[in-house]
Structures are given as C-alpha cells and as structure tokens.
Amino acid sequence: MQFSLSSSPHNRVRRDTASVMRAVCYACIPGIMAQLWFFGWGVLIQLILAIATAVVTEAGIMKLRKRAAKHVLSDYSAVLTALLLAVSIPPLAPWWLIVIGTFFSIAIVKQLYGGLGFNMFNPAMGGYVMLLISFPLAMTMWVPVQNMAIYPYDFADALSVIFTGFSVSGYDMTQLRLGVDGVTQATPLDAVRSSLLLGETYSEALQASIFNSDSGFAYGWSWVALAYLAGGLFLLWRKIISWHMPLSMLAGVIVTAAILNMLMPDATGGILFHLLSGAVLFGAFFIVTDPVSGSTTPKGRIIFGVLIGFWTVVIRTFGGYPDAVAFAVLLMNIAVPLIDYYTQPRTYGARS
Amino acid sequence: MEAFAKIDILERVDGSAVVEAIKAGRLHNFPGGVHPPEAKLLSNQAPIASMPVPKTLYIPLKQHSGMQGSLIVAVGDRVKKGQALTHSSHPFAVPVHASTSGIITDITEHPSAHASGLPETTIVLKPDGAEDWHIMPPFENYRTVEPITLIERICDAGISGLGGAGFPTHIKTQHNHDVECLIINGIECEPYISSDDRIMREHAWQIKQGIDILRYLVNPKAIIIAVESNKPEAFDALKTACGSDASITMASIPTKYPAGGEKQLIQALTGHEVPRSGLPMDIGCMMFNVGTCFAIADAIIYGKALVQRVVTLTGEALKAPQNVWALLGTPMADLLAFAQYQPAKQKRHKVIMGGPMMGFTVTNDNVPVVKITNCVLVPAADELPDIDDEKPCIRCGYCTDVCPAGLLPQQLYWYSKAKDFAKAEEYALADCIECGACAYVCPSEIPLVQYYRQAKAEIKAQLDEQQKSEKAKQRFEQRQARLEAEKHAREEKHRKAAEARKAAMENNGGDAKAKIAAALARAKAKKQQAAKANDAGTPDNNDESSE
Numbered sequence: 001m002q003f004s005l006s007s008s009p010h011n012r013v014r015r016d017t018a019s020v021m022r023a024v025c026y027a028c029i030p031g032i033m034a035q036l037w038f039f040g041w042g043v044l045i046q047l048i049l050a051i052a053t054a055v056v057t058e059a060g061i062m063k064l065r066k067r068a069a070k071h072v073l074s075d076y077s078a079v080l081t082a083l084l085l086a087v088s089i090p091p092l093a094p095w096w097l098i099v100i101g102t103f104f105s106i107a108i109v110k111q112l113y114g115g116l117g118f119n120m121f122n123p124a125m126g127g128y129v130m131l132l133i134s135f136p137l138a139m140t141m142w143v144p145v146q147n148m149a150i151y152p153y154d155f156a157d158a159l160s161v162i163f164t165g166f167s168v169s170g171y172d173m174t175q176l177r178l179g180v181d182g183v184t185q186a187t188p189l190d191a192v193r194s195s196l197l198l199g200e201t202y203s204e205a206l207q208a209s210i211f212n213s214d215s216g217f218a219y220g221w222s223w224v225a226l227a228y229l230a231g232g233l234f235l236l237w238r239k240i241i242s243w244h245m246p247l248s249m250l251a252g253v254i255v256t257a258a259i260l261n262m263l264m265p266d267a268t269g270g271i272l273f274h275l276l277s278g279a280v281l282f283g284a285f286f287i288v289t290d291p292v293s294g295s296t297t298p299k300g301r302i303i304f305g306v307l308i309g310f311w312t313v314v315i316r317t318f319g320g321y322p323d324a325v326a327f328a329v330l331l332m333n334i335a336v337p338l339i340d341y342y343t344q345p346r347t348y349g350a351r352s
Numbered sequence: 353m354e355a356f357a358k359i360d361i362l363e364r365v366d367g368s369a370v371v372e373a374i375k376a377g378r379l380h381n382f383p384g385g386v387h388p389p390e391a392k393l394l395s396n397q398a399p400i401a402s403m404p405v406p407k408t409l410y411i412p413l414k415q416h417s418g419m420q421g422s423l424i425v426a427v428g429d430r431v432k433k434g435q436a437l438t439h440s441s442h443p444f445a446v447p448v449h450a451s452t453s454g455i456i457t458d459i460t461e462h463p464s465a466h467a468s469g470l471p472e473t474t475i476v477l478k479p480d481g482a483e484d485w486h487i488m489p490p491f492e493n494y495r496t497v498e499p500i501t502l503i504e505r506i507c508d509a510g511i512s513g514l515g516g517a518g519f520p521t522h523i524k525t526q527h528n529h530d531v532e533c534l535i536i537n538g539i540e541c542e543p544y545i546s547s548d549d550r551i552m553r554e555h556a557w558q559i560k561q562g563i564d565i566l567r568y569l570v571n572p573k574a575i576i577i578a579v580e581s582n583k584p585e586a587f588d589a590l591k592t593a594c595g596s597d598a599s600i601t602m603a604s605i606p607t608k609y610p611a612g613g614e615k616q617l618i619q620a621l622t623g624h625e626v627p628r629s630g631l632p633m634d635i636g637c638m639m640f641n642v643g644t645c646f647a648i649a650d651a652i653i654y655g656k657a658l659v660q661r662v663v664t665l666t667g668e669a670l671k672a673p674q675n676v677w678a679l680l681g682t683p684m685a686d687l688l689a690f691a692q693y694q695p696a697k698q699k700r701h702k703v704i705m706g707g708p709m710m711g712f713t714v715t716n717d718n719v720p721v722v723k724i725t726n727c728v729l730v731p732a733a734d735e736l737p738d739i740d741d742e743k744p745c746i747r748c749g750y751c752t753d754v755c756p757a758g759l760l761p762q763q764l765y766w767y768s769k770a771k772d773f774a775k776a777e778e779y780a781l782a783d784c785i786e787c788g789a790c791a792y793v794c795p796s797e798i799p800l801v802q803y804y805r806q807a808k809a810e811i812k813a814q815l816d817e818q819q820k821s822e823k824a825k826q827r828f829e830q831r832q833a834r835l836e837a838e839k840h841a842r843e844e845k846h847r848k849a850a851e852a853r854k855a856a857m858e859n860n861g862g863d864a865k866a867k868i869a870a871a872l873a874r875a876k877a878k879k880q881q882a883a884k885a886n887d888a889g890t891p892d893n894n895d896e897s898s899e
Contacts, residue, residue, distance in 0.1 A: 001685070001717040004700040007467075007802040009788030010729075011388055011543070011708040011736045017743055017795045075743065117744030117796075242753065291748040296762055298752065340763075347780045348383075348615060348757040349628035 017116075021076035023240045024286065025083055027231035031282065034227035035087060038145045038220035041158040042091025046098050047083060049162075053102040054082035061111045077116045081105050084124035084286060088279065088326075089131065090142045092153070092161045092176065097138050101127040121333045122293045125326040132321065140322075141173050144185035145220030148209070150178045181209055188218040188277040189322035192269055201266035206273075216273025225281040232285025244301035245294060246284040252309020253280055260317055268317045280312065283325035293333045300336075300343035308332050364636045365622045367532035367573030373623075374576065374603045380623040382616040384756040385608040386789045388543045388709065390582060395666040396546035400554060400675045403690050409451050409477040409681030410462050411437065415722040416512030418444035418520050425475070429456045432486035434657040437475055440507055446520050447510050449657040450477055451679035453484035465705060465722045469715030477681065490655035499528065499569050502652055509651030510658045510723070515548075515612070515641030516706065518724040521648065524638060525569045532636035534572035535621060536563055536645060538579040538586060539605060539612030542707030545727040547662040548642050550675045552579065552586035555646055556593035562645030563600065565652050570638060575600045577642075578617055582607040609709060610787040614639050616756050628783060643726075663725055665691035668732035669698050678721045685717040687728055697732040704729040708736055709788040743796040751790035751800065757783050761790035765800055768807035773814065776807050784808075 035043045058078040062069035072078075082102050089098060105127030113119040132139045146152045153176060157167035166172050179185040186194065188210055195205035210218045235241045257274040274280060279287070288294065288308055295304040308328045315324030373379075414420035421438030422445075425431060431450040438447045454477050462474035488505065491497050507522035515537060536559075540548040552559065567575060577594065579587040581604050594600040605611050605620055615626050618637050626632050632639055640648075643661065650656045659680055666673040671692035678687060684703060695701055704711040705719070706727055751761035759780055767776035784804050791800040 001701065003703050003714060003716060005467075005713045005715065006702065006739065007799050007805075008706075008711055008786075009709045009792050009801065010704055010711065010713075010731070010739075012739060012792050012794065012797065013386075014737065015795055016741075016797060017746055020746075020748070020795050077746075115744065117746050242749070291746050294747070296747045296749040296752060297760060301749070344760060344779065345752075345758050347628070347759055347783045348619075349625045349630070349783065350780070 017075045017077070020240055021080045023238060024235065025076065025080055027235045027240075028083055028087065028228070028286065030230045031224060031228035032087060034224040035091070038224060039091045039143055040146050040153055041155040042093075042143070042153075042162065043087065045158055045162055046086040046089060046091060046093065049095055049098045050082035050086035050102045051079055053099045054078040054106050057103050057106040058111065061107060065111075072115065075116060078106055078110075081110065081123045081127075085127050087282075088124070088128050089139065092143055092158060092173065093138050093141060094165065095162050097131060097135060101131045104130050117292055119292055120336075122287060122290045122329050124290075125287060125329045128326045129330060132326070140187075140190065141177065142185070142187050142190075143176055144179045145210070148179050148185070148219070149176070150180055150182070151176055179209060183209070185210060187322065188216075188221050188273075189316065192273070192277075193322045196267060202269060203266075216270055217276055222276040225276050225278075228282040228285060232281070235285060235289070241285065241289040242301065244298065245288045245305040248302040248305030249284045249288050249309040249312075250275070250280070252306035253313055254309075256310045256313040260313060274313055274316070278316075278323040279325040280309075283308075283312075283329065287325065287329055293329075293336065295336050295339045295343070297340055297343040298345060300339040303339050303343065304332055304336065307335070363624060365532045365618075365624050367636070370533055370622045371574045371576070371601045374601050374621065379603065379605065380620050382611070382619040382756050383758055384754040384789060385610065385616075386754050386792050387607070388609060388792060390607070391544045391666070392546050392549065392582065394544065394668070395664045395673045395675060396549050398674050400550050400662055400677055403676050403678060403682070403686070405452055405479045405481060405483070405679065406682050406686040407479070408457075408683070409454075409479065409679060410683060410718065410720040411448055411451060411475045411477060411681040412462065412464060412720065412722060413438055413448060413473045413475070415448060415465075415680065415724065416446050416518035416520055418442075418446060418512070418518075420473070421445045421447045423459065423475075425456055427456055427459055430454070430480075431456060431477070432484050434488075434659055435486040436508065436510075436657070443523065444520055446507060446512050446522075448475075448680070449510050449659050450486075451659040451681050452477070452479045453482045454479040463715055463719050465714065465719050465725060467712035469719065474720070475681075485656070488651075488655040488657070491652050494565060494652050495568055502565065502569060505651055506648060509647070509656070511644065511647050511651060512723055513641055514643035514647060514661060514723060514726070516710070516724055516726060517614075521640070521644055524633075524640070525566065527633055527638065528569060528571050530636055531570045531572040531633075531638050532574065533622065533638070534563075534566060534570060534575045535617065535637060535639040536575070536577040536642060537612060537614075537617060537639050538577060538583070538590065538642040539617060540583070541580060541607070541609045541612035542709055542711075542727070543609070544666050544729050545664050545707045546666070547664045547675055547726045549583050549586050550664075551646055551662050552583070552642055553589045556586075556589040558649045559590065559642050559645045560593040560597075561649035561653055562640075562647070563594070565648050566640060566645065567599075572638070576603055576621055577601070578603045578605050578621060580605050580607050580611060609789065610756060610785070613756065613785055613787060615785065628780075658723065661721070661723065661725065663687065663721055664727040665730075666727065667704075667730035668735045669694055669730040678725070680721055680723060682721045683717060684714060684719050684721075684728065687721070688717060688730065691728075691730075693730060698730070699733040700738065702731065704731070709792065710786065739791075739797055739799060741797050742799065745796055745798060748795060750793040750795065754789040754793050756787060756789065757785055759784060761800055764807075765798060765803055768803040771807075771810070773807060773811050777811065781807060781811070 058073055059069040062072050085101055085105055105123040109121050109126035110119045110123040151171050153167055160168050177184045191208045191210055192205040212219050253274050254271050257271045260268045261270055295301050311328035311331055312324045315327050419442050421440045424439045425437050433453045435450045436447045437450055440447050456475055457478045458476040461471035463469045464472040494502055503522045503525050511521040513519045538548055538552050577590055587604055591602050610616055619625055624635050627634050647658050660677050662675050663678040664675050665687055671694055703714050705714050705725055745762055747762055755761055763779050764776055764781055786801050788801050
C-alpha cells in the first residue's frame with residue numbers, strides 16, 4: 001500500500017491569515033460603534049464605500065495579474081485596510097475622497113509592491129497621507145460630536161451630503177459643522193493647534209468647548225479613542241498582536257510629550273491630551289501593529305514603536321499638520337529594513 | 353560557513369550547582385516553544401503489548417546516524433535471535449542483529465525508514481518461530497570489567513540513541529572525565545508519542561540499571577533524570593526506582609515543546625547553552641534517552657543485543673492505539689494490522705513515523721521499524737490538517753516568538769526561498785533544529801521547515817561541490833607542479849649530460865690536439881727523411897717544426 005507524503009510539522013495552529021485579519025476587524029467594532037454614536041451615520045457609509053472599493057480594486061488587479069481573486073480576497077487584508085482608512089477620514093467627506101483613497105491604498109501602496117506581504121508601507125496610512133496632502137480641506141471637515149451640533153444629521157442626510165454635498169434639508173458642510181455655541185467645531189488637535197498659532201497658551205486652548213476639562217479630555221473624541229483602546233486590549237488578550245509595538249509607541253508618546261511639556265509647557269499639549277486625541281490609541285493598536293510594514297525582530301519592534309511615538313508628538317508640535325500618526329508610521333516604515341538588520345537576536349549558543 | 357566553524361566554548365556547567373538549583377526548585381526556561389495538543393492519552397493507558405512475530409522482517413544495514421557495518425552473513429544462512437548480521441569496522445558503524453531466529457532469504461534494496469523512502473540495503477529474514485536466542489556473555493558484575501570492554505559490548509549490541517537522533521552510544525560513552533552532568537532524557541515532548549512514558553512506568557528499575565552502568569563508564573559529577581510534567585506516573589516510577597540513590601536528582605520539567613531537544617533540555621536544567629556547532633560535552637554535559645538506558649542494561653547485564661524497541665501506535669485512524677514491543681524490521685503493515693488501521697477514516701492515506709512535529713511520512717507499508725522508530729502516527733481525516741494552502745508571509749513574527757533557537761524564521765524563509773544562501777547562513781540557518789514550532793504557528797501555512805531543509809541540503813551540496821572542485825584544483829596544481837618538476841629534472845639531466853660530454857671533449861681535447869700534432873710531425877718527419885734520402889746535400893728549411 002502506497003501512502004501520501006507531506007513534510008513536517010504535520011500539525012499547525014488553526015489560525016490562518018484570514019482569521020487574524022478578521023479578528024482585527026472585529027476588534028475595531030467598539031471604536032466604530034463609538035464613532036457611530038458620536039459622529040453619526042456618515043461613518044457607516046464611508047465604511048461601506050471603502051470596503052466596496054477595496055474589494056473591487058483588489059479583484060480587478062488580481063484579474064490583471066491573472067491570479068485567483070477569490071483566494072486573495074479571502075484573506076480579508078483588503079477589507080481591513082479599507083476599514084482602517086474609512087474610520088480615519090471625516091464622516092461626511094464626499095464619496096470620491098474615500099474611493100480615491102482606498103483605490104490608492106490597495107492599488108498603489110499594496111498591489112504595486114506585490115500584494116500582501118510585500119508592501120513596504122502601511123496601505124491605510126499611505127492612502128490617508130495621499131488624501132491629506134492632495135485634499136487638505138476635505139480631510140479636515142470633521143462634524144461636531146452630534147449632541148453638540150446645531151444641525152445633527154440622520155442617515156438620509158448623511159447619504160445626501162456624501163453624494164451631493166447638501167443634506168436633505170439643504171444644509172451644507174459649513175452649517176453642519178456648527179456647534180451649539182454657533183462656532184465651527186474643529187477636532188481637538190485642530191482646536192489646540194489654531195489657538196497655539198494665535199499665540200494663546202496650551203491651558204487657554206483647553207478652554208475650547210470641545211474639551212471637558214483642563215486635562216485635555218475631549219467629550220466624544222476621547223471616548224472613541226478609549227473604545228479603540230478596548231479593541232486593542234482584546235487583540236492583546238487573544239495574542240493576535242504582541243505588546244511590543246503598541247506599548248512602546250505609547251511609551252514614546254508619553255516620554256516625548258512629557259519632555260516637551262516640561263521644556264515649553266505653554267506651547268505643547270500634555271501627556272493625556274496627546275494620548276486621548278487624534279489617532280494615538282487607534283494607531284498604537286491597529287496601525288503600528290501592521291506586521292507587513294513593521295519591524296519583526298523583538299528589539300526592532302520596540303525601537304519601531306518608540307520612534308513612531310516620538311515622531312508623532314514631534315510632528316504634532318512642530319509640523320504643519322494637526323495629527324501626525326500617519327506621517328510617523330510612514331517615516332518608520334522606511335526605516336524598517338535598517339532596524340531589522342541591526343536588531344537580529346542572539347541565536348542559541350552564540351556569543352552576544 | 354566559516355562564521356560557524358569556530359567552536360565557541362561558553363562557560364562550563366557546574367554539576368553540583370545545577371543539582372542544588374534543581375533541588376531548590378529553580379529551573380531555567382528556554383526561549384520560544386509551543387503547546388500543541390498532546391494527545392498522549394490516546395496511547396498511554398495500556399501496558400506495552402507484545403506483537404506476534406511478523407511473517408517477514410526487513411532489517412536495514414544502517415539504522416542510526418553514522419556508517420553501516422560490513423555484512424557477515426549470506427543468503428540462506430540460519431541465524432539466531434540477537435546474532436550480529438553486520439560487523440562494526442569503523443568507529444561510527446553500529447552493527448545490526450537478527451531480531452528473531454530464522455533464515456536469511458534475501459539481501460536486497462528495500463524502501464528505507466526515511467522521508468525519502470529511497471531503497472537501502474536490507475536483510476530479509478524469514479522467522480522460524482523458535483525465538484532461539486544468541487546471548488552474549490552477560491556482565492552481571494560489570495564493575496569488575498574494564499570500561500573499554502563494556503563500551504565495546506554497547507557497540508556490539510548495536511545500541512544507538514533511541515530518542516530519535518540515533519547517535520552511536522559507544523562514541524558518547526568514551527568520554528570518562530570532566531563530565532559534570534549526566535542527563536537522562538525522559539521528556540518525550542513530541543505530542544502523541546508515549547513509548548518513553550510507558551517504558552519509564554513499566555521498566556524504571558532496568559532504566560536505573562542502565563544509569564548505573566553509565567555512571568560507571570563516564571564518571572559524572574551529577575546525574576539528573578528529567579521528565580516532563582505531563583508524565584507524573586513515569587516520574588513517580590523512576591523516583592521509586594532511584595529514590596535510595598542520593599546521587600541521582602529528579603527534575604520535572606514544565607510541559608512545552610521542544611523541551612526534550614538536547615540543547616533545550618540542557619538550557620532548561622542548567623541555564624547554559626551548548627556552544628554553536630559544538631557538543632554538549634564542550635560544556636560538560638552528556639545526555640541519554642531513557643530507552644537507551646534500558647537497552648544498555650539489556651546489553652551489559654543480560655547479554656542481549658538491541659533487537660526490539662517500544663513503538664507507539666497512535667492516531668484516530670487506528671482502532672486500537674497502544675504501545676508495542678516491536679521487533680526491529682517489522683514492516684508497517686504488521687503494525688497497522690495489529691492496531692486495527694481503518695483506512696476509511698483517512699481522506700489521504702498517510703502514515704507518519706515519529707510525532708506530528710518532527711516525524712516524516714513513510715512511502716509505503718513495507719517500510720520497517722528501525723532503531724529510531726518511536727512512533728507510528730496514523731491520523732484520521734480531520735485530526736491533523738493537511739498543509740497545502742501556502743499564502744504570502746505577512747511578517748507577523750509569530751515564528752520568531754516561538755523559535756527555541758532564537759532565530760528569525762521569517763528572514764530565513766525569505767533568504768531560503770530566494771536561494772540567497774549567504775544571507776541565510778548569516779541569519780544562522782545552520783542553527784535551526786527543525787523542531788517545526790515556526791511552521792506550527794504560521795498563519796500563512798508556509799511549510800517553513802521544508803524550505804530550511806532544502807536550503808541546508810543545497811548549501812551542503814554547494815559546499816561538497818566546492819570541496820570537490822577545490823580538491824580537483826589541488827590535484828591539477830599538484831600534477832602541474834609534478835610535471836614541471838619532472839621537466840625541470842629532465843632538463844637538468846640533459847644539461848648535465850651535455851656538460852659532461854663537453855667536459856669530456858675538453859679533457860680529451862688536449863690529447864687529441866697533441867695526437868694530431870704528433871701525427872703531423874710524424875708525417876713531416878717521414879717527408880723529410882724521404883727528401884733527405886733523395887737530396888742529402890740540400891739544407892732543410894722546415895727544421896723548426898720537427899725539433
């Protein structure tokens with residue numbers, strides 16, 4: 001009797017790439033729910049647009065490359081990229097923004113480099129930075145937290161604004177962005193940034209209506225950040241991601257913010273402000289942990305994370321854009337081969 | 353390769369300090385490792401069974417890592433059980449023996465118990481059913497026997513490591529000084545396998561006898577028996593057998609694959625690492641498997657050669673999984689029949705020799721049990737997944753986290769796949785122990801170990817090729833030099849001959865001139881005489897020359 005042959009090991013953990021990607025998608029659910037709650041239906045529509053664009057783009061490229069589209073799509077990496085990009089852009093941004101961004105992420109940043117596993121840059125962040133540089137105005141048109149808005153919108157309004165620019169009742173973005181106090185609402189990072197540019201101190205900046213307290217906690221915004229933290233902790237608990245990168249990025253943010261805050265307390269945000277506003281918590285658990293474009297050695301992961309945290313705060317403080325997680329991630333993506341090369345672990349039995 | 357060629361002697365182990373630490377409950381850890389489903393209960397519940405003698409035995413000449421011995425029997429010979437069939441003519445050769453009495457019907461090429469299944473010279477033995485033993489003179493009182501005699505016996509009994517690697521045991525036992533730790537390996541970390549578990553439970557006393565012989569031979573400062581924490585019965589049995597012996601220390605090692613790897617166990621017990629491309633002896637450690645200890649006692653105290661071993665028959669496609677005493681040379685078909693193989697439970701008919709992590713699939717059911725066969729695993733269709741859906745590496749680094757050798761498996765994979773062997777070696781491919789932990793956790797289902805094996809084989813082939821061409825070059829250069837030298841010598845000879853001729857010419861040259869001159873003078877004189885005779889009154893004008 002002849003037997004069939006295979007190579008050892010003959011057993012493996014039944015956790016494949018697709019289940020890892022799906023787990024990360026699921027871990028985004030608390031954050032997405034919080035965004036829906038505070039910023040309305042726009043988030044959902046952007047998600048659907050992004051995922052549809054990603055799937056169509058990837059399938060099309062697979063067709064061009066003469067590969068089986070189903071096999072590639074079933075790894076869920078395109079869906080995850082789309083999801084991460086969709087939650088990063090303003091909920092009521094025009095439809096073409098997310099379509100262009102997602103297409104760029106999948107077609108240029110991921111597939112032109114050879115597809116999953118070969119892309120040098122984080123696809124979602126590549127797409128985000130392209131949008132930010134090309135369409136700076138559209139990318140800053142965030143709506144206020146909905147129960148602080150003069151004109152809260154519903155699902156039909158969201159569809160209408162995204163596709164036509166006007167809500168069902170005829171409001172445009174300028175009106176939709178007004179807060180109850182009649183002032184156009186910005187993101188917390190924007191708010192602090194513009195007051196600092198106006199020559200105010202950091203503590204004066206925190207008097208803006210979107211902040212609850214002097215600590216830098218912004219109602220809605222910070223809750224969303226904490227919801228992503230919850231999802232991130234789930235990933236840590238399920239051992240989908242290792243602690244190295246998220247914790248070292250947070251450490252990088254805390255240390256850099258602490259030092260800058262000590263050196264120039266009036267001109268820069270505090271630790272809590274940096275942690276809870278913008279994409280820091282989301283980035284630490286969902287962006288920095290992208291394995292493909294990140295460092296893979298144990299020491300390298302820590303260096304990679306710390307430096308992303310460092311650059312985030314530095315660029316936020318001295319750079320031209322309010323948030324900087326995306327820039328910091330792309331910067332460090334470039335450094336990955338170098339980091340990996342110089343952080344090879346010591347092998348068993350070798351001298352250090 | 354040069355980078356690894358230099359043996360890096362790290363600190364030596366201190367046996368008494370290690371024992372003290374173990375007694376105080378201080379064990380070390382080794383990096384990485386995985387916890388695959390153990391599935392040992394499937395086979396470890398019943399005592400080791402005896403099997404009926406198979407109709408035919410296939411005994412390969414080489415069943416260990418080393419060289420095969422030279423044949424000393426011929427077709428048609430009647431042999432006794434335990435009679436040597438080959439003779440060890442080289443330090444690394446270990447003889448094989450007739451597993452039972454019978455007649456040798458053929459000596460032929462037969463599928464080997466190796467992943468390749470390539471045919472190997474094999475003795476075909478038809479048992480006569482008499483089980484007629486050939487016993488070597490037992491050394492019941494072995495302490496009065498010279499160690500070298502015992503070591504020769506261990507070799508003559510055909511003993512090589514029964515844990516899986518099959519290293520000749522007599523080679524290790526030749527070291528008898530500076531052994532700090534003699535480690536007895538009862539870890540058996542591979543899932544499914546329970547042959548060591550059962551032999552420890554049932555034959556702890558004979559294992560102890562084997563340990564005593566080893567102690568006499570290698571003179572260690574400390575003896576440590578290590579058993580994995582998932583085998584409490586085996587631990588207790590050995591503890592009972594060795595309890596009164598204060599010089600033996602029992603250590604229960606936390607269950608983690610591959611804790612039973614030689615390097616990993618040494619690290620877990622001593623906190624020391626075996627130097628790269630070195631041996632455990634370089635840091636004062638020596639390790640034997642429990643089954644090997646049992647076989648040593650058989651050979652020395654009972655005079656029996658190694659003719660059988662415990663084999664775990666397991667997997668959900670077997671109706672009666674269990675451990676058996678299998679004669680070496682028993683074909684798979686007999687084992688499968690004994691354990692009631694149900695082919696219908698498999699989608700693809702697959703039989704693994706060894707465990708699920710490091711075992712290999714056998715090519716057909718004629719493949720025999722050999723000295724390193726500790727397990728035959730026959731998984732049902734959904735028991736172990738078929739691994740054939742390789743996807744791109746996403747650099748997740750799970751493999752790095754579990755690698756017990758501290759390697760970067762994903763980098764080794766890139767370089768192996770790209771055939772960039774220089775880089776693969778730079779990332780220490782040679783230090784990979786092929787435990788399979790990386791491939792076990794890989795979410796992209798990449799058969800990593802297969803890539804490494806292939807790369808190692810190609811590197812070895814390149815190295816062989818290099819050495820061959822180096823040798824050829826040397827031979828060519830030597831030939832050139834020889835030809836040159838010969839030519840030179842020939843020229844020298846010619847030159848000397850010519851010189852000798854010339855010299856001879858010159859020497860004789862003076863004579864010749866004189867002779868010519870003399871001859872001329874004589875001729876002249878004759879002429880003159882003739883002239884005088886013709887004209888005596890005429891004055892002679894040519895007078896000077898004749899004076």
